[in-house]
Amino acid sequence: MNREDFKMLDNDIVYFDNGATTFKPNCVIDSMNDYYNNYCANAHRGDYKISNKVDIEYEKVREKVKDLIGASSSEEIVFTSGATQSLNMIVLGFMAHALKSGDEVLITKSEHASNVLPWMELQKKMGIVIKYIPLNDDLELTYDNVLNSITSKTKVISIAHVTNTVGDIRPIYEIGKLCKEKNIYFVVDAAQSIPHRKVDVIENNVSFLAFSAHKMLGPTGVGVLYGKKELLEEVVPIFVGGGMNNYFLSNFEVEYSPIPNRLEAGTPNVAGVIGMGKAIDYLMNIGYEKIEKHEEDLKRYFLEKVKRIKNVKIYNPNSKSGIVLFNIDDVFAQDTATFLDYYNICVRSGNHCAKMLIDELGIKNTCRISFYLYNTKEEVDRLIKALENSKNIFDIVI
Amino acid sequence: MNKQLRREIILDNYQHPFHKDKEVDDSYIKVNTNNESCIDNLDIYFKVENGVILDVSFKGEACAISTSCSSILLRYLVGKNLNEVKVILDEYNKMINEEEYDQDILKDLIVYSDIYLQPNRKNCALLPVKAVLRLLDNLGEKNGN
Incomplete structure (x- = not known):
């Protein structure tokens, strides 16, 4: 469907590698060109008209993402470079401070490297324990296997909603409910699901969610970190610098901005965010x-x-x-x-x-x-x- | 060399690779070689004495080009001293990079002379070469060179 919207399809290419990245519809590319050609300015910084337009367009996308995933407020949406950065921020910026040695993190052997290696780093650094929830004969994750893997030490379940290999759709509603009952952080890697199916963070009791724009018709180099407000407030910024502080003084007194800006140091990927917003519009329209x-x-x-x-x-x-x-x-x-x-x-x-x-x-x-x-x-x-x-x-x- | 013969040599070395999975003992030096951009991954084993490669073996998974190339190159290196090995690798690299090279030195390895036509396969044809270069480095370090 909608093939006429994709210039790449004029090349007589049969593209079956959408799990890696997707083609971009013309409207996404046009929206980014529009920014570069007609209101190219930095966000959050200027007192002039085009800069103000950047702020409006940039923040509009936060609202769109909020609506897309059913978050409570747009403050819970952080723009990142993609799912990999989002997952690293969750693990190294939050879990590194919220967990202690001996706490157990449940993942599976079919997770993407981005949802494995940050945990392994944390294991090395602070002695958390990574455990693999067994997969069934079809290499899928079942609710029962999740339930049976939980111990009194389980503090986190971190899984892909849809895996990028087997492509199984995990029962995140049931797992989310379980996490709520047992007071477990629920981290969902939605990189392979959100381009294709609805993900509701409240309904599924998701603590943190990560995804990339480029797998959902958007540009490369931009993605989203969602965190429940009270959890996101506790994420320690890995990067500090411009755009994320209220003030800093020569006597070393520093105050960082509130979320989400605190977690978006440096000039953001404005064109990317605007392109992602257009991709969301396009997907929702279909x-x-x-x-x-x-x-x-x-x-x-x-x-x-x-x-x-x-x-x-x-x-x-x-x-x-x-x-x-x-x-x-x-x-x-x-x-x-x-x-x-x-x-x-x-x-x-x-x-x-x-x-x-x-x-x-x-x-x-x-x-x-x-x-x-x-x-x-x-x-x-x-x-x-x-x-x-x-x-x-x-x-x-x- | 015509295309048909070239293909036959490559296919024969892919389907019946020289000393693939041959058992080796501790006297062999193991060198791993893999391509970041693709999924080839081989362990190559060399038995080297007095600066001469006496025997080889290799294990792992790789595509038709990498596997056949490992077979042809490794078979050719058996019995060569390290200086001869260097000359062969230099000429081979020249061929892969579309520079002038000496066909007589490369012998069967010239089956890959057209690989530049498939730029994404160049790394496959260089996979065993990377291992041999690492071997030379290791031996050089050992000898304090």
Whole structure:
């Protein structure tokens, strides 16, 4: 759907790597150009008209994000460089001060590096204990496994809403309820979910939420950290400098600004934030329901057709999101991706930044297809046709 | 070399790589090599005595280009002294970087002379080279050079 809105689609490219990043609709690019061409000024600093317009447009996006995720107030929304920065701020800026040695943090082996490595840093620094919630036979996270992993020492559950490998949709409503009952911080990495489905932070009792704009039709280099107000107030800024202080004196007296500005040191990514705002408008205009259904239809269509190709193995046929992991028998994933590139079909090969999943999957590398709203059944047909021709793969790869 | 022959050599070395997964003992020096930009990851083992590579082995997962290249290069290096190894690597690097090179020195390695046409595969064809360079560095450090 809406293919005419995406200039990149004029290039005869079949793009199935939307889990990595998405194409940007013209309106997003236009909104950023409009800022650079017509009211390019810094935020929060000027007394002149165009600077005032920057403030208005920039803060409007905070409202949009607030509405998108159902936050209580726009103060709870911090603009970051992306989900990675957001997760680092949560772990190193908040948890490093809220937790103590021996406290347990529950994650899974299918988390993205960004939701693993900050915790490992904290483990090294202060002796928190990272525990992995077991996955079921489909490599999915079940409520029961979460429940059974909780001990009296569990202080945090930090998981992706949708994983970027298996693509399982985690039961965050039930897990959030459990966290509330047991007084556990609930950190949700929404990088792979918010481009595709509704995430409500209050309904799901989320303590902190992280996501990036570029996976949801927005620009690169911008994202969001949401924190419940009383928790966000306690986040210690990792970066300090301009834009986040009220005053500082030569006698070393310093006062920082209130949230969210306290956590946005330096000149913000104004164009990026404005582009993200436009991407949110664009997505909301289509509606999550329609996007989800479209991706489900494409995935089902692909799985039905690929059944006929005997040498293609699918690793996650049961997961509910628009992500498919596969390999061609006896072919290294990277060679498969190179082969498909010959047909202008973009898929990702590798371990998809979830390197611990190797333990569970028993295989190091796979190819990943990740669908989005602008993909079509005709594109799936093109992929199927290429896969049917994969017997001659080495004529092309070599 | 024509395209068909080139492909046959690469494919043969990919499907039947030289000394891949050959068991080695503690006398071998292990060097890991991987590409940040892709997913190739190999451990290469060298048995070196008196400045001569006596034997090799390699383990791990890599694409057709990296695997075949490791096979061809490592087979060629067996029996060579470290000075000869340096010459081979220099000529090979020149070829990959589209500079003038000596075909006679590179022998079968010239199957990768067109790899520049696929810039994203250049790193694959350089994967084992990085390991050999690291080996030379390690040996140089050991000898106090």
